[in-house]
Amino acid sequence: MTVLEHFRANKKTEIKDADAGKRPITSGDKSQDKAQTIALAEDIAEQQEMMYATKKHKLLIVLQGIDSSGKDGTVKDVFFSVNPQGIRIVSFKAPTPIELAHDYLWRVHQQVPQAGEITVFNRSHYEDVLITRVHDLIDEKECKRRYAQICDFERMLYETGTTIIKFLLHISKDEQAERLQERIDDPAKNWKFDEGDLVEREKWDEYQKQFSKTIEATDADHAPWYVIPANSKTQRNLAVASIVLETLESLKLTPPAANPKLAGLKVK
Secondary structure (H helix, E strand, C coil), rough: HHHHHHHHCCCCCCCCHCCCCCCCCCCCCCHHHHHHHHHHHHHHHHHHHHHHHHHHCCCEEEEEEHHHCCCHHHHHHHHHCCCHHHEEEEECCCCCHHCCCCCHHHHCCCCCCCCCCCCCCEECCCCCHHHHCCCCEEECHHHHHHHHHHHHHHHHHHCCCEEEEEEEECCCHCCCCCCHHHHHHHHHHHHHCHHHHHHHHCCHHHHHHHHHHHHHHHHHCCEEEEECCCCCCHHHHHHHHHHHHHHHHHHCCCCCCHHHHHCCCCCC
C-alpha cells in the first residue's frame, strides 16, 4: 500500500479524536523520521524545479485543520528546500469588504497556481463551508449548494491542468489544549495565541462533524482528500511530504530538452 492509499479519505470517512494519535508510517524513531522527511523535502524540491522549468503542470495543495493543527509547521518543514520562485503560500484570513462584495470563490480563484507553480493554501475556500456552517452563517441548503459549486470549481481547475491534493490535519481536542496552553505559558509564543481560538474550541464537536460532511461531499479522484493524524508533528510531516512527492512523481516530470543552439558555445 502506498502512502497515498494509506491516508486517502473516502465517502465514509468519519473524523474522530481517537484517530488523531495514530502513527501508521513512522519508524518509531523521531530522529529517523525527521531525517526521512528532510530527504523527501529535497526530492520535492527537485521535482518542483522540473515543474518550474517546463511550465506544463500546476499543483494546488490545500491544508485545512482546526486551530493549532500544524498548517504553518507543515509548510515550514515540508517545503523548506523548494525554490521560492516556484512556490506560493496563500493564507486566507477573514474576507475584506471588497472580497465580501464578490462571490466567495472570487478571491480564491485569483490565487490558484499558474503553469509551473506549486501553490499551498493555508486554509482555503473550505472555510466557506466549515466556519460558516458551524456558526450558522449559512443554512444546510446553502451549504449543499456550496459543496456543489466547490466540486465544479475544482473540476474546472483539474480539467485546465491543475493537480489538486487536499489535506485535513487532524489533531485531538486534548492535543489542541496542550498546544494552546504552550502558547499561553511561553512568552516567546504568546504572539501565536488568539483568544478567538478558545471560542472556536467550544464548538469542537460541530467542527468534527462538519469536517466529515465536507470530505464526504467534496472528495473526488481528481481532487482527493487525505486525512493526516497530526498529534505527532513528525508523523504529520512525514505523511504530507510522502504524499506530495508521490503526487509529483506521478506527473512523470522531466527536465526541459537541451537547447541545440548552445552546443559548443563558449563564454569569452
